[in-house]
Amino acid sequence: MARPTARRSRQHLLIATASAVTFFATISGCVAMATEDAGTGTGTPGTGRSGDDGKGRPGASSPAAPGTAGSTPPARVSAEISHESEDPGKTVNLTIDDGPEPGWTVKVLDLLKKYDAKATFCIIGSRAQEYPDLVKKVAAAGHRLCDHSVDHNTAMDKRPESYQERQVLDARAMIEKAAGPGARVLYYRAPGGAFTPYSREVAASHGMRPLGWSVDTHDWRNPGVGHIVDAVKTGMKEGPVVLFHDGGGNRGQTVAALEQLLPWFKEQGYTFGYPKI
Numbered sequence: 065m066a067r068p069t070a071r072r073s074r075q076h077l078l079i080a081t082a083s084a085v086t087f088f089a090t091i092s093g094c095v096a097m098a099t100e101d102a103g104t105g106t107g108t109p110g111t112g113r114s115g116d117d118g119k120g121r122p123g124a125s126s127p128a129a130p131g132t133a134g135s136t137p138p139a140r141v142s143a144e145i146s147h148e149s150e151d152p153g154k155t156v157n158l159t160i161d162d163g164p165e166p167g168w169t170v171k172v173l174d175l176l177k178k179y180d181a182k183a184t185f186c187i188i189g190s191r192a193q194e195y196p197d198l199v200k201k202v203a204a205a206g207h208r209l210c211d212h213s214v215d216h217n218t219a220m221d222k223r224p225e226s227y228q229e230r231q232v233l234d235a236r237a238m239i240e241k242a243a244g245p246g247a248r249v250l251y252y253r254a255p256g257g258a259f260t261p262y263s264r265e266v267a268a269s270h271g272m273r274p275l276g277w278s279v280d281t282h283d284w285r286n287p288g289v290g291h292i293v294d295a296v297k298t299g300m301k302e303g304p305v306v307l308f309h310d311g312g313g314n315r316g317q318t319v320a321a322l323e324q325l326l327p328w329f330k331e332q333g334y335t336f337g338y339p340k341i
């Protein structure tokens with residue numbers, strides 16, 4: 065019986081080798097294509113499309129319901145980067161990054177209220193610690209919260225896993241503390257698109273869905289109100305998740321663009337929703 069055993073062992077070895085090759089190809093592909101966020105840092109602006117979508121990763125594609133507020137730990141969610149809306153139909157998912165920012169966050173909140181619109185705020189942990197009252201206002205208005213790391217280090221994908229874990233989990237704790245009892249952070253968006261398979265896994269295992277986007281307005285560069293408006297109107301065919309910023313500098317153009325775009329969305333029959341968890 066030696067020969068069949070030997071053959072089986074060889075087959076196992078071949079399978080293991082093939083799996084390892086596939087695994088490493090997947091990992092290097094993820095890292096190479098992870099630059100996604102325009103952000104406010106040094107990250108290369110991406111197309112708004114994510115290559116780091118976790119395809120082929122075992123266990124990465126089993127979405128679970130988000131945890132409910134309370135003391136129970138949040139349920140695990142998918143580690144794939146979300147680009148779609150949780151609502152079917154014609155919907156837009158506004159995402160507002162890099163705040164809170166005194167002066168601008170409240171202006172954005174006022175506009176969203178005026179047009180009865182909802183958004184997801186991707187909050188920098190250290191800024192949440194600095195301006196907890198603004199985070200409370202965001203949460204109290206019913207908008208969703210997204211973890212945007214502690215320090216917005218757009219090169220965090222090059223740092224050790226222990227650093228990545230702290231950036232993700234400490235930011236979540238800072239945001240939840242600032243927002244107040246019952247608040248829950250449902251997403252994680254890497255600064256500068258610096259996702260790694262590891263940071264996505266950390267986020268997902270703590271109930272935060274990695275969040276990408278479909279339409280990049282490049283508003284953080286102050287390209288002109290018309291440019292931001294046009295980027296959205298022509299970009300909506302790419303998908304529902306639109307990237308704006310309330311932090312990172314003077315956001316007057318963003319506010320002016322939203323003043324035009326929020327009624328436009330309504331006229332066009334869009335509803336305001338949230339990215340899929």
Ligand SMILES: [Zn+2]
Binds near residue numbers: 101216
């Ligand atoms: Zn950012």
